Amino acid sequence: MQRRDFVKLGSMLATTAVPTSVLAETTSGNSAPKPNQSIDFLQDGLLLSPKEYADLLMKLADEGKIKPDFYSNGGVVEELENKFAQLLGQESAVFMPTGTLANHIAVRRLAGNNRRVIVQEQSHLYNDTGDCSQILSGLNLIPLGENAVEFSLNEVEQVVTKTKAGRVEAHIGAIMIETPVRRQQDRIIQYDTLKAITSYAKSNGIKTHLDGARLFVQSVHTNVEPSRYGELFDTVFTSMWKCFNASSGAVLAGSKAFSEKLFHERRMFGGGLPASWAFAAVALHYADGFLNDYKLAWSNAEKLFSEIGKNERFTIELLKNGSHVVRLNVAKTNLGKFRESLLKKNVELAKPDDKGFWLKINPSINRNTPQNLAGYFLESIKEASV
Known part of the structure; x- marks a missing residue:
């Protein structure tokens, strides 16, 4: 795979990958927290921006890990x-x-x-x-x-x-x-x-x-x-x-x-x-690492829940037969302002309902420590008090 081949798929990648402030690195073998990176409670995995996606493809191509397919075969x-x-x-x-x-x-x-x-x-x-x-x-x-x-x-x-x-x-x-x-x-x-x-x-x-x-x-x-x-x-x-x-x-x-x-x-x-190599190469890159990355993510999420749960205004609900979706109820708080405050700290939540938020745990949570994340939640709830 030559560098010039990326030009052919440049516009495709720009439209299929949604921009967000995350890196293309898996946490496997590289689990040191990176506090300046974005964390979201929205996705199943990491949502790579067009630039990050292209950078990862370039890295894999330079390492000789992308063999072109022909009409999605080979x-x-x-x-x-x-x-x-x-x-x-x-x-x-x-x-x-x-x-x-x-x-x-x-x-x-x-x-x-x-x-x-x-x-x-x-x-x-x-x-x-x-x-x-x-x-x-x-x-x-x-x-x-x-x-x-x-x-x-x-x-x-x-x-x-x-x-x-x-x-x-x-x-x-x-x-x-x-x-x-x-x-x-x-x-x-x-x-x-x-x-x-x-x-x-x-x-x-x-x-x-x-x-x-x-x-x-x-x-x-x-x-x-x-x-x-x-x-x-x-x-x-x-x-x-x-x-x-x-x-x-x-x-x-x-x-x-x-x-x-x-x-x-x-x-x-x-x-x-x-040509499907631009999809296959990235998925293959993460194939062996996801289970360990998500195990770490869930462990970190449990530590986060334990920390913020010490504040009576936070309530975490785990679903019966649930997986990575949990319920965060937040009392006596302007929920919109709370969400905006966290976003300024590179933490993104879904839009709230009347009582709180649905959170989806994914490996982006591994980019910071549970203690730091808990601090962000506690600072934001103070800023959004009613």
């Missing part, structure tokens, strides 16, 4: 696919430009001629993709677990029985499960629940797909390796930008038979990008 893209197939406990994997396409192609191929697919009512595929699988692939999504994190095995059994008993016999082609569940504050479905449903599906000839966009976050909270989750399912997707800091991309993993010639289907949907 090169560093293939290296990424092999890495995540291993991490996800599958034989093979295929790069996809988006998670939406990864989920769509997975259930489309798994369902085959049995067009009914069971999904969570709260899932991304059911709510946030413009009915792509229904319109483009003729699938019939059956939502279960209304406004809940998960559905039960009993619900699955009822749907399977009802489907078979229709005047025109039909069959469930696939079951898709998302965990953590974004619309439920990234709450987790427990391993035993997943195992029970996938075991039932396998014994009844039903294929299964895991939407594991944030699966690596979940693994830290459950002490279950991503590969153990992946092994339960026929296919599994994980995002390359949520935790692994690429400006776009996803990996869809499964058996060799599933992945063989899948790039044709990817291209049919317009997803065969002429």
Whole structure:
């Protein structure tokens, strides 16, 4: 990869990476706090600015770590696919430009001629993709677990029985499960629940797909390796930008038979990008470090919560079956002013509601000490008192 090649993707990087004051360094092997760096409680990973993203690509290119792909095949893209197939406990994997396409192609191929697919009512595929699988692939999504994190095995059994008993016999082609569940504050479905449903599906000839966009976050909270989750399912997707800091991309993993010639289907949907190395190289750079980086981030977050919790105006709420989303309630405070004060200290929070904030823990918290961060929170609450 030559330096001049970066010119070709300069405008793309500028539009796909959102500017923010963070560095492209992972904390792995470089965990000394950097107090002047920005910390946010908004993202799943590090949100790299266009300059920081380009600087990292230049560094990787200078080190000879970027082998060009051709229409998303070969090169560093293939290296990424092999890495995540291993991490996800599958034989093979295929790069996809988006998670939406990864989920769509997975259930489309798994369902085959049995067009009914069971999904969570709260899932991304059911709510946030413009009915792509229904319109483009003729699938019939059956939502279960209304406004809940998960559905039960009993619900699955009822749907399977009802489907078979229709005047025109039909069959469930696939079951898709998302965990953590974004619309439920990234709450987790427990391993035993997943195992029970996938075991039932396998014994009844039903294929299964895991939407594991944030699966690596979940693994830290459950002490279950991503590969153990992946092994339960026929296919599994994980995002390359949520935790692994690429400006776009996803990996869809499964058996060799599933992945063989899948790039044709990817291209049919317009997803065969002429060059995907700019996404794959960055994700591969962070692939082996995220679990340790996030473990440290959660440990630092717990220390922060302990420190600020000594002030009666702060209350931290951990969610049942939660992952990296926590609730910070702040009493007797102008919440807007409190947020603005923290922003001046390079700490960014989401917009508040009536009582406080939702915080999302990510590795950016490792850039400062919990004690310093607690000091910022305590200074800001004094400035914002009412």
